[in-house]
Amino acid sequence: MVSAVDASPPPPLPSSPPAAGRGTSPASGEEKPLLSVKGLDAFYGDLQALFGVDIAVGVGEVIAVIGANGAGKSTLLKSIAGLIASKRGSIAFAGERIETLPAHKIVAHGIALVPEGRRLFPSLSVEENLVIGGQLGRPGPWSLERVFRLFPDLRERREFKSTALSGGQQQMVAIGRALMSNPRLLLCDEISLGLAPIVVREIYARLPEIVAEGISVVIVEQDIEQALRAASRAYCLQEGRVALAGNASELTREAVSAAYFGT
Numbered sequence: 662m663v664s665a666v667d668a669s670p671p672p673p674l675p676s677s678p679p680a681a682g683r684g685t686s687p688a689s690g691e692e693k694p695l696l697s698v699k700g701l702d703a704f705y706g707d708l709q710a711l712f713g714v715d716i717a718v719g720v721g722e723v724i725a726v727i728g729a730n731g732a733g734k735s736t737l738l739k740s741i742a743g744l745i746a747s748k749r750g751s752i753a754f755a756g757e758r759i760e761t762l763p764a765h766k767i768v769a770h771g772i773a774l775v776p777e778g779r780r781l782f783p784s785l786s787v788e789e790n791l792v793i794g795g796q797l798g799r800p801g802p803w804s805l806e807r808v809f810r811l812f813p814d815l816r817e818r819r820e821f822k823s824t825a826l827s828g829g830q831q832q833m834v835a836i837g838r839a840l841m842s843n844p845r846l847l848l849c850d851e852i853s854l855g856l857a858p859i860v861v862r863e864i865y866a867r868l869p870e871i872v873a874e875g876i877s878v879v880i881v882e883q884d885i886e887q888a889l890r891a892a893s894r895a896y897c898l899q900e901g902r903v904a905l906a907g908n909a910s911e912l913t914r915e916a917v918s919a920a921y922f923g924t
């Protein structure tokens with residue numbers, strides 16, 4: 662006799678997530694978040710940097726993660742991107758558990774990180790930096806041409822070494838490089854750091870165009886005002902824990918600064 666469990670064949674593995682949503686409104690009616698992080702602990706050797714962090718990001722949603730220097734913002738993004746080896750908890754993305762996958766597989770699943778400090782290849786041109794971003798990624802709307810339409814400054818400077826660019830232009834390359842992998846989720850780590858306010862505004866003004874392609878975005882910022890303007894929801898990290906979470910429009914300045922500074 663075959664038991665009931667053995668008798669049913671395993672469900673077929675989907676070769677790729679349903680592609681219907683790209684560029685269209687999420688018509689599937691699925692309310693499950695695109696990204697769901699639960700009980701995330703992360704470690705650097707003996708040092709624990711995250712303690713039971715829970716966050717969720719919906720399809721097409723922009724969320725902000727704010728917090729003081731050292732709060733664990735970059736560690737959270739790096740954990741999602743597969744760049745932190747030592748961690749506990751679950752990270753589900755588009756219905757699949759990804760917390761044990763290496764970084765390159767996570768890129769192929771559709772998560773791209775714009776790292777703190779940009780980390781461009783200094784000896785390569787703008788165009789070469791962008792092309793590298795596409796190598797591990799997925800097919801989709803983002804191409805060199807599409808990135809140059811988003812950031813026309815880069816088209817004019819496509820042959821330049823990345824070191825010959827202004828800070829703002831370098832940040833555009835870092836964002837463009839991430840977009841070249843055609844992510845469903847873009848993780849942005851302090852894109853405004855070290856840039857003049859007018860340049861920050863210019864870069865943030867491009868965000869709706871990115872979201873319009875069906876991409877969800879996590880913005881990490883120390884600039885609270887900027888982050889809350891761009892996002893619909895926000896999480897405030899304090900010493901590795903979520904100290905406050907809520908709709909960006911409803912978070913009061915007092916609550917945020919209390920969570921931010923731990924007062």
Ligand SMILES: Nc1ncnc2c1ncn2[C@@H]1O[C@H](COP(=O)(O)OP(=O)(O)O)[C@@H](O)[C@H]1O
Nearest residue numbers: 705708710728729730731732733734735736737
């Ligand atoms: N590579 C590392 N090795 C050891 N400790 C680290 C490393 N990176 C970050 N940390 C520590 O982890 C904690 C969180 O850092 P991080 O995630 O970079 O914070 P944030 O991005 O919010 O400034 C801090 O205490 C920091 O000193």
Ligand SMILES: [Mg+2]
Nearest residue numbers: 734735736777
């Ligand atoms: Mg950081």
